[in-house]
Amino acid sequence: MRIYLNGVEVEATENESVGTFLLKRRQQVLRKTRFNDQPRGMFCGIGVCFDCIVTIDGIANQRACITQLRDGMRIEVTS
Amino acid sequence: MSRTIIVGGGPAGMSAAVEIARAGGDAIIIDSNPRLGGQYWRHGPVAEFSYDGERFVALQAEINNHPSIEVRASTQVWRASYQDGVATLWLNDGTSLTGETLLIATGAYDRSLPFPGWDLPGSMTAGGAQAILKASGALLGRSVFVAGTGPFLLPVAASLVEAGVKVLGVLEANRVNGWVNHLGAVDVRKMKDAVRYFKILSAAKVPIRMGYAIIEARGDGRIEEVVIAKVDRNFTVKPGTVEVHKCDAIATGWGFTPDLTIAHSLGVSTDVHPIDRSVVIHVDAFQETSQYGIFAAGESTGVGGVDLALIEGRIAGIAIAVQRGLISTVEAKNRSVGLASERSKIRKFANALLSVYKIREGWRSWLNPETILCRCEEVTFKQVRNVVHDLGASDVRTAKLLSRCGMGMCQARVCGRMVADVIGAEIGAPATDDELRGIHNRPIAHPISLQTLADQGQ
Numbered sequence: 038m039r040i041y042l043n044g045v046e047v048e049a050t051e052n053e054s055v056g057t058f059l060l061k062r063r064q065q066v067l068r069k070t071r072f073n074d075q076p077r078g079m080f081c082g083i084g085v086c087f088d089c090i091v092t093i094d095g096i097a098n099q100r101a102c103i104t105q106l107r108d109g110m111r112i113e114v115t116s
Numbered sequence: 117m118s119r120t121i122i123v124g125g126g127p128a129g130m131s132a133a134v135e136i137a138r139a140g141g142d143a144i145i146i147d148s149n150p151r152l153g154g155q156y157w158r159h160g161p162v163a164e165f166s167y168d169g170e171r172f173v174a175l176q177a178e179i180n181n182h183p184s185i186e187v188r189a190s191t192q193v194w195r196a197s198y199q200d201g202v203a204t205l206w207l208n209d210g211t212s213l214t215g216e217t218l219l220i221a222t223g224a225y226d227r228s229l230p231f232p233g234w235d236l237p238g239s240m241t242a243g244g245a246q247a248i249l250k251a252s253g254a255l256l257g258r259s260v261f262v263a264g265t266g267p268f269l270l271p272v273a274a275s276l277v278e279a280g281v282k283v284l285g286v287l288e289a290n291r292v293n294g295w296v297n298h299l300g301a302v303d304v305r306k307m308k309d310a311v312r313y314f315k316i317l318s319a320a321k322v323p324i325r326m327g328y329a330i331i332e333a334r335g336d337g338r339i340e341e342v343v344i345a346k347v348d349r350n351f352t353v354k355p356g357t358v359e360v361h362k363c364d365a366i367a368t369g370w371g372f373t374p375d376l377t378i379a380h381s382l383g384v385s386t387d388v389h390p391i392d393r394s395v396v397i398h399v400d401a402f403q404e405t406s407q408y409g410i411f412a413a414g415e416s417t418g419v420g421g422v423d424l425a426l427i428e429g430r431i432a433g434i435a436i437a438v439q440r441g442l443i444s445t446v447e448a449k450n451r452s453v454g455l456a457s458e459r460s461k462i463r464k465f466a467n468a469l470l471s472v473y474k475i476r477e478g479w480r481s482w483l484n485p486e487t488i489l490c491r492c493e494e495v496t497f498k499q500v501r502n503v504v505h506d507l508g509a510s511d512v513r514t515a516k517l518l519s520r521c522g523m524g525m526c527q528a529r530v531c532g533r534m535v536a537d538v539i540g541a542e543i544g545a546p547a548t549d550d551e552l553r554g555i556h557n558r559p560i561a562h563p564i565s566l567q568t569l570a571d572q573g574q
Contacts, residue, residue: 051161052150052160052161052252053160053251053252054248054251054252056248056254057248057251057252057254058252060248060254060255060256061252061254065237065238065338066237066337066338067237070494071494072493072494073494075235075494076236076237076337076338077235077237077491078237078238078338079240079244079248079256080235080239080240080241080244080491080530081225081226081240081241081243081244081530082240082241082243082244082245082247082248083155083225083243083244083247084148085225085526085529085530086241086491086526086529086530087492087524087525087526088235088491088492090525096565098525098563102244102247102248103148103149105150105190
């Protein structure tokens with residue numbers, strides 16, 4: 038399947054979360070914080086901490102760790 | 117209405133569902149994960165486990181074979197209520213469920229302690245590092261330290277080694293003497309587990325250092341090195357023991373926090389655990405809570421591991437079958453032989469572990485004024501101190517409102533307890549039981565879209 042990472046088309050395997058998919062591409066940094074512009078990545082890995090939030094299909098603040106990849110998905114990360 | 121709602125498809129929820137179905141009842145399991153198994157049996161599309169997978173495979177097969185059990189995966193409960201003997205759950209797919217019988221099997225998540233740099237990318241919880249590995253073989257880094265306290269650090273380090281990660285050290289902050297003997301006292305399985313982990317770690321020449329902690333992580337935009345140090349029995353850094361090591365990730369864990377969000381919304385009574393002061397659901401001998409028809413099993417009633425969760429789930433499932441009139445109390449006794457004594461044996465052992473692997477107060481000495489305590493709202497240690505000393509906050513809630521600590525998206529799941537402890541120390545009076553309970557009050561359990569809200573309001 039194909040997904041769009043910051044607008045760029047990339048191949049992906051199914052049955053994986055957005056978070057682990059990005060980590061395997063060595064994308065440790067997923068966003069910058071609101072106040073101090075500090076980099077953040079996955080922390081709890083199980084949907085508890087909201088540190089790995091990214092924009093998916095235009096909707097902000099989606100947890101990368103518990104969102105499964107879908108064909109055609111558009112993911113925006115800030116690094 | 118006669119169907120039992122089970123919130124959480126981990127070991128406790130699965131074993132309860134099976135007992136209910138065996139008695140001829142119906143159950144629906146709701147889980148936010150795409151697959152059954154919970155954190156312990158988290159797995160990818162194929163149910164493959166390096167260890168202890170047989171029990172999962174057997175439970176899953178029985179669940180699949182019972183048409184009376186429905187599994188609704190990838191589904192989150194965003195709101196729960198209990199009124200006039202009926203529980204209602206609102207789900208993120210826009211639907212809701214009601215039932216007179218409900219089992220809370222929501223499990224637990226890692227308890228975290230802050231230190232300078234714990235918010236850098238590359239810093240994960242021990243459970244998180246394990247979860248991403250189990251679910252998809254993802255690695256948090258290539259050369260890592262595993263640190264914190266508790267027996268859980270060993271399986272995490274062992275599975276990272278097996279996955280090809282260079283584990284530079286396992287740092288256990290407590291000094292633990294003879295804990296393997298404790299384990300042996302409970303059952304052979306635990307003993308075998310421990311031996312297996314030690315074998316894997318020693319074959320990979322991973323140093324296990326007792327009385328050590330990560331006190332700082334540093335790097336430009338991601339973890340590049342960590343500062344580790346020897347700590348005393350109170351977790352205070354021993355002068356002259358500081359070492360700096362290169363690494364690209366760390367996994368830290370300090371035990372677990374029971375997930376009580378749904379329980380709190382259902383209004384069940386809770387206890388503050390006498391050993392670690394974690395808030396746990398109060399249950400009777402049949403795993404029933406203070407609310408009639410609402411049961412609880414597994415880590416949400418007190419952290420005790422997979423074996424305890426499985427037994428509590430079975431006891432709850434059998435008790436639910438009796439309450440629903442599916443089996444007689446005599447039949448229930450036949451089905452419960454040995455369960456209660458096994459439960460108390462494991463719980464006793466779990467409490468012994470909690471005492472050994474306690475979080476000691478000296479951890480606060482690792483903080484510097486700029487250390488982030490609340491990751492969501494980026495509130496620093498200095499800011500929390502200021503609301504106590506300059507603005508006169510004299511209780512946890514006021515300090516939280518003035519500093520915004522714990523008011524971000526995670527709703528204090530990560531920092532709530534630790535901030536309560538910091539504030540308590542600054543005020544000079546530890547957080548009260550009710551203040552600790554208040555941390556778990558989250559009327560909206562998970563964020564939902566306005567569309568979902570509007571749809572369900574109709």
